[in-house]
Amino acid sequence: MAFEFISQALRQQESESLLRTRAINHGAINFSANDYLGLSTHPELIAAWQRGATEYGVGSGGSFLVTGYTHAHAVLEEKLAEITGYESSLLFNSGYSANQALIKVLLNKNDLLVQDKLNHASLIEAGMYSPATMKRFKHNDSVHLAQTLEQYRATHANSLVVTEGVFSMDGDMADLQEISQQCKAHDSWLLVDDAHGFGVLPQGQNSLNQHGLLAHDVDLYMATFGKAVGVSGAFVAASKDVIDYLVNFSKPYIYSTAMPAAMALCIDKALTIMLTETWRVTHLNQLICYFKQQCSLRNITLMPSDTAIQPLLIGDAGKAMKISQQLASQGLLVKAIRPPTVPPGTSRLRITLSANHSIEDIDLLLTRLQEALHD
Known part of the structure; x- marks a missing residue:
């Protein structure tokens, strides 16, 4: 029977207590959400989205390069660049999409990708599908990272090291100081996925500031709006050349419908609250x-x-x-x-x-x- 593997896989998942189901939260105290700052129900965010819907409508109507890019998006991208200290930033509909876009567009078969073993599925899957050579270093082990770069860097044209700022399932923080130093020593770029660090860390509210780093220490920075910011979506911050390259060559960006302008206004308000409250x-x-x-x-x-x-x-x-x-x-x-x-x-x-x-x-x-x- 065609596609018989579907029912077989579901039965196996259930037998191993691994079957995933969805459930509606009926008023329980939520200790599983990523709404770290409690902004998702903030009345000013709700009002901002309502104002945006009144002004722009509820949908964007097309991709960023066709009809989906508005003044609200441009202002938000400028604000994100200013907050993070980078030259430019670019909006995406999800962190998953942003991570996949970066790895897909930047790496080719002659390149090296080195990832922390516990990186998010979006990063690992992107590496598996990439034509680049992917190696994984032991979790948060900068010594093993250095050994990996020493062994493989010289035989590849470009090298990208990827880590999370705060690891989503373990909650620990990457040693970004040491990782950044290893990248510089081995002529490698560094991408930090800061989905769970952006907006919440005590020393400056993101992983770079937490470790005393600046934008020039981390080549590519990705964070999301669905955690501390309390909304949805994501952004990449980098040099202007990198952002322009993504706009011109990243298929996930080019061929995706833009996030609604009303959402961009809501995110903008959330960032203001995050920085002031x-x-x-x-x-x-x-x-x-x-x-x-x-x-x-x-x-x-x-x-x-x-x-x-x-x-x-x-x-x-x-x-x-x-x-x-x-x-x-x-x-x-x-x-x-x-x-x-x-x-x-x-x-x-x-x-x-x-x-x-x-x-x-x-x-x-x-x-x-x-x-x-x-x-």
């Missing part, structure tokens, strides 16, 4: 410290992380699902993350904190979590 980052990081401290006092062992992503390693996928479901029945949304998103045997509860949470929310989570772990 600095109490949100302060409060978030206070919650992170409190949560980690209380977990230690209750003998709940977290994976090493100082960010809003606080993973609790369970190991077995079935057990992780059981605990997640128990918490859901008690009004707490804590999703279980299972293979292939994470390596086999490392299923976990990916607990994420938000500036919208209170100490009381966290205390409730800790109590219910402790009960579930000891059932």
Whole structure:
């Protein structure tokens, strides 16, 4: 029977406690969202989108190069370049699309791509489909990165090193200082995917500032609007030449419908709030410290992380699902993350904190979590 593999694959997923399903959140306290600053329901963002819809309509009507580019998009791109310190920036509909576009357009068969082993699926998949030679270095291991570049760089025309600023499933931060130095030493460009670092880190609100780096230390910077910014979409920041090259040669950019102008206005307002309501980052990081401290006092062992992503390693996928479901029945949304998103045997509860949470929310989570772990 044609395509019989579909039902077989689904049955196997279910037998291994790996079947993915969608569920509607009916008012549970959300400890799984990436809305780190709590901006997605901010009344000023809602009003900005409404004003944008009134002025521009709800759709863009075409790609950026045909009819989809407006004054709202241009102003937002200028603002992003100013915030990040780069010459120019370019909007995309998602971080997945932005990452794939960069790797696809920049690398050819004579080039080298070196990625952290735990990079996001969008980056790894792009590398697998790229004609470039792809090598992966041990997670956050700059020594192994240096060894990889020393072994392979000389035989390739161009070299691109890719890492996340904050790793989405582990919550730890890349050693960007050392990685940037290795790239410079081996004539390689560096791309940082800062989807989970942009807007939330205490030392300057992004991974470059957090590590004392500037735009000239990181050649390509990608971040998204669906996490701390509270909306959707993504951008790439780089030199003007790189952005112009993407506009002319990147198929995912050229042939995709542009994000609505109303969304661009909403993102612009979110960036303003992110930069002015600095109490949100302060409060978030206070919650992170409190949560980690209380977990230690209750003998709940977290994976090493100082960010809003606080993973609790369970190991077995079935057990992780059981605990997640128990918490859901008690009004707490804590999703279980299972293979292939994470390596086999490392299923976990990916607990994420938000500036919208209170100490009381966290205390409730800790109590219910402790009960579930000891059932």
